[in-house]
Amino acid sequence: MTKAAPEKEKAKTAALADQIRAGDRRALARAITLIESTKPGHAEESEALLEALLPDSGNSVRIGITGVPGVGKSTFIECFGLQLVEAGHKVAVLAVDPSSKVSGGSILGDKTRMEELSRHPGAFIRPSPTGGTLGGVARRTREAMLVCEAAGFDVILVETVGVGQSETAVSEMVDIFLLMLLPGGGDELQGIKKGIVELADAVIVNKADGDLAAAAERAAAEYHAALGLLRAANPDWRPPVLRCSALTGAGVAEVWETVQAHRRVMEASGARAARRAAQAGAWMWSEIRDGLLRRFKAHPRVAGELDSLEAEVRAGRTTPTAAARRLIGLFQGE
Numbered sequence: 322m323t324k325a326a327p328e329k330e331k332a333k334t335a336a337l338a339d340q341i342r343a344g345d346r347r348a349l350a351r352a353i354t355l356i357e358s359t360k361p362g363h364a365e366e367s368e369a370l371l372e373a374l375l376p377d378s379g380n381s382v383r384i385g386i387t388g389v390p391g392v393g394k395s396t397f398i399e400c401f402g403l404q405l406v407e408a409g410h411k412v413a414v415l416a417v418d419p420s421s422k423v424s425g426g427s428i429l430g431d432k433t434r435m436e437e438l439s440r441h442p443g444a445f446i447r448p449s450p451t452g453g454t455l456g457g458v459a460r461r462t463r464e465a466m467l468v469c470e471a472a473g474f475d476v477i478l479v480e481t482v483g484v485g486q487s488e489t490a491v492s493e494m495v496d497i498f499l500l501m502l503l504p505g506g507g508d509e510l511q512g513i514k515k516g517i518v519e520l521a522d523a524v525i526v527n528k529a530d531g532d533l534a535a536a537a538e539r540a541a542a543e544y545h546a547a548l549g550l551l552r553a554a555n556p557d558w559r560p561p562v563l564r565c566s567a568l569t570g571a572g573v574a575e576v577w578e579t580v581q582a583h584r585r586v587m588e589a590s591g592a593r594a595a596r597r598a599a600q601a602g603a604w605m606w607s608e609i610r611d612g613l614l615r616r617f618k619a620h621p622r623v624a625g626e627l628d629s630l631e632a633e634v635r636a637g638r639t640t641p642t643a644a645a646r647r648l649i650g651l652f653q654g655e
């Protein structure tokens with residue numbers, strides 16, 4: 322296939338951007354597929370599209386949500402999302418799950434999850450991009466978020482499986498980060514990595530219903546006490562501990578109230594704008610790091626010596642510093 326003339330490409334991108342701004346869901350899905358594509362040429366196309374849509378992005382509340390498998394995230398998102406779309410909001414659900422390898426096999430790929438929400442015209446659910454590094458998956462999710470905003474979605478939910486480093490990546494792309502916990506015993510909090518608890522802007526104890534209601538109340542009090550011992554990330558906001566039942570819907574509206582209260586507080590102090598600005602800056606640096614590393618590894622002279630020098634370092638025959646200096650020198654054409 323011959324490469325289309327630049328003008329033709331530009332017109333195509335402009336048309337796609339217009340369709341997205343008009344809220345065309347198929348165009349939105351197509352744009353996200355383009356963002357996720359690794360085919361040659363698609364990176365430039367998707368960059369141009371994002372550039373065009375950037376002024377239309379940003380008008381949403383970006384909510385991150387995490388919790389161990391089985392805590393009830395998808396049941397909660399279904400319930401929470403339905404309440405919001407019924408109130409007239411447009412809700413997009415995205416996911417960061419670097420472990421998902423197979424298309425459709427990712428955490429949101431299962432059709433039984435969020436069944437009613439996924440059929441609602443006010444909702445858009447997109448599984449995690451498949452495969453790749455956490456950095457790559459996070460980048461594509463961030464970009465998908467911008468496109469959803471340009472398409473008029475005013476609530477973006479970014480879900481992550483509660484394992485490993487993806488929580489940090491998600492907390493770095495949202496306005497508010499929710500940690501969902503089970504009504505377990507007091508030592509449950511110890512099982513969650515401390516770093517993750519510190520990222521939380523609110524803790525939600527789910528399954529506060531039936532036989533578990535009393536346990537949930539106890540757990541909430543314990544989490545409240547435990548959180549009080551942590552230094553608050555923001556002096557104006559002390560992370561609250563809420564209880565809800567994603568199954569019955571009790572307490573779910575209060576989660577939305579908390580999201581709005583958090584937004585008011587953060588906007589009033591300027592912390593929201595500062596957080597977004599810092600996130601954009603950090604995103605740029607991570608792009609620079611990734612891009613440089615890719616070029617470095619692909620550089621013919623570096624590639625020619627990388628393995629042998631690494632082996633030398635591992636064997637203790639040369640120092641890491643000397644090896645790195647030599648490789649960087651090769652990269653710079655010295």
Ligand SMILES: Nc1nc2c(ncn2[C@@H]2O[C@H](COP(=O)(O)OP(=O)(O)OP(=O)(O)O)[C@@H](O)[C@H]2O)c(=O)[nH]1
Pocket residue numbers: 388389390391392393394395396397428482527528529530565566567568569
């Ligand atoms: N009693 C009760 N059960 C719930 C509640 N929310 C979810 N569950 C149940 O808990 C189980 C797990 O719920 P999911 O929503 O699939 O949990 P998840 O966190 O999305 O789990 P993964 O898909 O593994 O990430 C299901 O059997 C739900 O029916 C709740 O509020 N109360």
